[in-house]
Amino acid sequence: MPPTLVLIRHAEALHNVNQEYNIADPELSERGRQQCxxxxxxxxxQFPAELDVGLILVSxxxxxxxxxxxxxxSFLQKGVPIQAHASWQENSDKPCDTGSPLDALAREFPxxxxxxxxxxxxxxxxxxxxxxxxSRSAILARAQSALAELHDRPEKAVIVVSHSGFLRQGVTGHWYxxxxxxxxDFAPRASADAPIRLRQWEQTRRGGMGWSPEEAVEIGEDIPEEDVSPPPAP
Incomplete structure (x- = not known):
């Protein structure tokens, strides 16, 4: 049975404060740390007691x-492993959405x-x-690949910490x-080649914290077909 997914958007970062999108791989703002x-x-x-989280994936x-x-x-103290995964990074190639070298990150976050x-x-x-x-094709393909990988994981529940643009436009159609x-949960598929879709729990329709809009958008909306760099989500 596929795992239940808990999808989290990162807390406020420095580029979110004044829409300073030229900050390279920004850290959290002070407000973001308080949100954490x-x-x-x-x-x-308040986390559902029935969810047995066995893995944390992070952009x-x-x-x-x-x-x-x-x-x-609370999960890390129980020994839940935390792994970085490139498929869950943000959409654009602006400085704020481009990561740092892996060796530097490994030293910074052992x-x-x-x-x-x-x-x-x-x-x-x-x-x-x-x-x-x-590009629309690249982001949708990346999202489907990431979901297919999770679909076959053995854990009962997986937490993913990612970004608003990729989660909304590529994965779920929901704002964060x-x-x-x-x-x-993974929705049933009509056929093996049908797109992988998710079915949201009713209790998080406005986000688990109650901070997110309930409105949904079509997956892939507002992503250009060609490879261009958009402004990041506010």
Whole structure:
């Protein structure tokens, strides 16, 4: 049986404060760190008891890694492994959405396993990094690949810390406020070649923290067919 997915958007980062998108791989803002404290308290007291989390995946960017380490202590203390995964990085190739070298990240965050990250990371523009380009086909294919990998995981529940653009446009069609989360099960597929879709838990329709809009959008909406760099999500 496929695992239940808990999808979390990172807390507020420095580029979110004044829409300074030229900050390279930004860290969390002070407000973002406080959001992590709120999220951590919520997860310790209100996270569904029936979910047996066996793995944490995180986009290999500073704001997502910091969010995971500051918010998911209750799971990390139980020994749940945390692994970085390049498929869950953000859409654009602007400085704020381009990661840091893996060796630097591994030194900065020794608690996280970076050994499985695609070695092309953080490249998003060369021919060898075509799967990470900002185009509709690349993002939808990356999302489907990431979901297919999770579908076959043995864990009962997996937490993923990612980004609003990729989660909304590529994976779920739902909006995510900073440091909010949604819970999904895999929806039944009409055929083996049908797109993988998720079915959201009713209790997170406005986000588990209650901070996110309920409105949904079509997956793939507002992503250009060609490889261009959009402004990141506010």
């Amino acid at each position: 404290v709120q999220l951590a308290r919520h997860l310790e007291t 290999p960017m500073r704001r997502t890694v910091e969010t995971a380490l500051l918010s998911l202590g 608690q996280v396993d970076f050994s499985r990250v695609d070695p092309v990371y953080p490249d998003k523009t060369s021919p060898r990094a075509a799967r990470y380009r900002y 406020a900073n440091a909010d989360y949604r819970i999904y």
